[in-house]
Amino acid sequence: MSTPTLGPDEKVCPYCAETIKAAAVKCRFCQSDVSAGDDSGAAEVAPRPVDPPKADDDAPGASYDEPRTVEPPPATTVLVGLVVLCLVLGGALFFLVHRSLHPHLDTAPNGQVTDNSFRNAAMSAASDAAATALSYSYQTFDADRKKARALMSPKLAKQYDGAMDEVAAQTATARLTLKATVLSAGLLSVQEHRAKVLLFVNTVTTREGSKKQQLDQNRVVMDLTRKDGGWIVSKMDAF
Amino acid sequence: MRRAKYALAALAGLLAIACVVVGAATAAAPSALPWKSKAERADARNLAVTAAATKVTKAFLDVDYRDMDPRIATVLNLSTGTFKNQYQTAKNDLKAQSQAAKAVASGAVRYVGIADIDSDTAVVYVAADTKVDNVSIQQDKAAGKQVQNRRYYRFQLDMSKVGGRWLLNDLQFIS
Numbered sequence: 392m393s394t395p396t397l398g399p400d401e402k403v404c405p406y407c408a409e410t411i412k413a414a415a416v417k418c419r420f421c422q423s424d425v426s427a428g429d430d431s432g433a434a435e436v437a438p439r440p441v442d443p444p445k446a447d448d449d450a451p452g453a454s455y456d457e458p459r460t461v462e463p464p465p466a467t468t469v470l471v472g473l474v475v476l477c478l479v480l481g482g483a484l485f486f487l488v489h490r491s492l493h494p495h496l497d498t499a500p501n502g503q504v505t506d507n508s509f510r511n512a513a514m515s516a517a518s519d520a521a522a523t524a525l526s527y528s529y530q531t532f533d534a535d536r537k538k539a540r541a542l543m544s545p546k547l548a549k550q551y552d553g554a555m556d557e558v559a560a561q562t563a564t565a566r567l568t569l570k571a572t573v574l575s576a577g578l579l580s581v582q583e584h585r586a587k588v589l590l591f592v593n594t595v596t597t598r599e600g601s602k603k604q605q606l607d608q609n610r611v612v613m614d615l616t617r618k619d620g621g622w623i624v625s626k627m628d629a630f
Numbered sequence: 631m632r633r634a635k636y637a638l639a640a641l642a643g644l645l646a647i648a649c650v651v652v653g654a655a656t657a658a659a660p661s662a663l664p665w666k667s668k669a670e671r672a673d674a675r676n677l678a679v680t681a682a683a684t685k686v687t688k689a690f691l692d693v694d695y696r697d698m699d700p701r702i703a704t705v706l707n708l709s710t711g712t713f714k715n716q717y718q719t720a721k722n723d724l725k726a727q728s729q730a731a732k733a734v735a736s737g738a739v740r741y742v743g744i745a746d747i748d749s750d751t752a753v754v755y756v757a758a759d760t761k762v763d764n765v766s767i768q769q770d771k772a773a774g775k776q777v778q779n780r781r782y783y784r785f786q787l788d789m790s791k792v793g794g795r796w797l798l799n800d801l802q803f804i805s
Contacts, residue, residue: 480648
């Protein structure tokens with residue numbers, strides 16, 4: 392058996408007796424401190440000055456004798472983070488711009504819908520409802536009421552019933568027929584679930600057997616509420 | 631090497647802040663975004679037309695036989711096209727009639743409804759009321775008669791955008 396000879400740049404760890412580099416300050420086998428100050432095992436090897444650490448090399452264990460562990464440089468992690476953030480930001484901006492320019496219903500931030508077909512549908516519903524609610528005849532009184540009630544919210548339908556109860560007797564006795572015609576409709580406001588419409592309505596009242604007619608020129612503001620893809624009347628005021 | 635890492639970290643931080651700012655701004659107030667959507671532009675147009683129709687209707691209904699010239703000038707300034715020509719032609723008669731009747735009237739716009747609108751024309755309906763005073767009403771009052779000094783109007787206004795302003799191009803009474 393031959394005793395292994397130490398090279399000029401080697402020494403023996405005084406703690407575990409393994410051969411390590413002379414310049415090592417820590418043993419790569421037992422992790423013991425073997426800096427130059429520790430002379431417990433330095434007798435066998437001439438001390439060598441340890442190279443000062445480089446300014447940009449402050450990783451722990453930089454003076455280890457063993458090869459460095461290959462770690463992903465921290466810069467890579469930051470770069471990955473940057474890329475992810477860029478993607479998130481880009482995606483968010485795309486979403487915002489797209490939503491802003493192509494909302495599912497053209498709607499302003501204050502809730503007003505500017506989509507023409509939606510606005511026209513609201514005006515059309517208001518016109519039809521006004522013509523129906525303000526028209527009735529002594530001959531078809533109950534059917535007219537039923538038809539009008541179907542276009543109203545429960546609360547308005549109740550008010551409408553009260554008003555119709557008041558005119559029922561006179562309508563029958565005088566054999567009256569009221570025919571309402573909507574001349575104009577304009578939107579005061581329209582949101583996704585409610586609308587307010589200004590209507591100009593002429594109502595002609597005729598009495599059976601009489602040639603005389605009475606014309607009433609009305610201005611009506613109607614509130615509509617969205618229901619089942621259509622509109623129902625929730626309020627109606629003549630002023 | 632260390633400086634590069636700091637720079638990257640700082641950039642990442644800035645991007646993260648940008649994400650938060652953009653997200654929060656949009657969630658809280660989309661109108662704060664530097665661009666205007668089609669709907670925002672349309673809504674702004676509706677508001678501008680409503681304001682212009684209100685203003686010109688009030689001017690049109692504002693009568694005071696003692697000081698008609700500035701009132702007529704205001705209406706002309708707020709109108710264009712057909713209406714402006716008609717009003718220009720009729721202004722002397724209008725002034726004479728108001729003076730003869732000693733007419734005083736002030737209007738209040740109740741509602742303005744937009745029926746149709748595009749980038750430079752609009753059709754709106756206006757419900758307006760006026761309180762009127764004139765020689766005839768004074769005579770009826772003196773005679774102890776019941777007087778009706780309120781007038782209720784239904785107008786159709788055709789508005790046109792000229793030089794960035796919405797102006798009255800035509801006015802019709804709906805009867």
